[in-house]
Amino acid sequence: MERNLSKSSIFIIALLMIIVSAGFSYASEQPGQAESEKPTVIYRWAGLNTVTGTLEILSGDKANPIVRGTTHAGMADYVNVVVSLKRSSGNGWSTVKSWNKNITISLNKFTFNETDKVSKNYSYQYTATVKSYKNHVLLDTVTFDSKIVKY
Numbered sequence: 001m002e003r004n005l006s007k008s009s010i011f012i013i014a015l016l017m018i019i020v021s022a023g024f025s026y027a028s029e030q031p032g033q034a035e036s037e038k039p040t041v042i043y044r045w046a047g048l049n050t051v052t053g054t055l056e057i058l059s060g061d062k063a064n065p066i067v068r069g070t071t072h073a074g075m076a077d078y079v080n081v082v083v084s085l086k087r088s089s090g091n092g093w094s095t096v097k098s099w100n101k102n103i104t105i106s107l108n109k110f111t112f113n114e115t116d117k118v119s120k121n122y123s124y125q126y127t128a129t130v131k132s133y134k135n136h137v138l139l140d141t142v143t144f145d146s147k148i149v150k151y
Contacts, residue, residue: 047076047132047139055146067112076132
């Protein structure tokens with residue numbers, strides 16, 4: 001027994017398949033922590049566009065935590081960056097220096113770049129929290145840890 005489908009039946013079946021399959025399409029990315037060594041782009045923030053971080057030990061025994069980011073055009077006036085530099089000798093982490101800075105957005109970019117004296121034979125890491133603001137209203141909060149650097 002052979003069945004012939006009319007052109008209108010084929011069109012209706014195809015249309016139903018498109019409508020049904022569209023219901024299963026959704027974005028699965030969620031904002032989260034930005035890893036420091038791999039610049040990470042995280043979408044769906046209101047003011048922030050990207051946030052990245054690095055930690056280096058400079059000559060002269062100085063730790064250099066850097067937090068950089070971009071904002072969506074015109075969506076943020078400034079960011080507040082809180083950085084806690086921590087060290088570990090293997091028995092847990094202790095904070096050695098903290099910074100809390102408001103940074104004005106310039107050309108949709110911001111940079112936190114500080115240094116602090118460190119000692120040898122320790123591991124160092126920082127935790128950063130970046131908050132974006134527009135007209136003094138909080139838009140986003142992002143917290144992440146840098147890579148661990150042994151010195």
